[in-house]
Amino acid sequence: MKRELFSVLSAAALFLAADPLLAHSDKQGTTPVHGAQLTETPEMIHMVFDDPMRITMVRLVNADGDEMPIERGAGLEPSLEFHAEPQSLLPGSYTVEWRGLASDGHAMQGSFSFELTD
Ligand SMILES: [Cu+2]
Numbered sequence: 001m002k003r004e005l006f007s008v009l010s011a012a013a014l015f016l017a018a019d020p021l022l023a024h025s026d027k028q029g030t031t032p033v034h035g036a037q038l039t040e041t042p043e044m045i046h047m048v049f050d051d052p053m054r055i056t057m058v059r060l061v062n063a064d065g066d067e068m069p070i071e072r073g074a075g076l077e078p079s080l081e082f083h084a085e086p087q088s089l090l091p092g093s094y095t096v097e098w099r100g101l102a103s104d105g106h107a108m109q110g111s112f113s114f115e116l117t118d
Contacts, residue, residue, distance in 0.1 A: 030096070034112040041089040041116065045070065045096055052078035053108065057099040060084075062092055078103060091116045 031046040060068040073083040095113040
């Protein structure tokens, strides 16, 4: 019984550690949504936060980890929204990785993925 509880708590702790966003909010939204299957390159990569976020790093990588060029749409000011424009992409899996500073000064990070099909 005690051991089971411990496992549950450990799993919860790992989960929280893996996704610091949960400490702040579960309202972050992205376009494309995580897991989206698209037939063409998204015009915009978009992230929405419920509290101003200063995005300090953002990159788009393919399945091999190669970085794809994106044009960042805003400056380094904290903002509720962030967008970046990717160039035309070949079919494949892509991940957006970002880091930022929340308004309370906490370092945040996240990622989401989408797939481009033929
Ligand atoms: Cu915080």
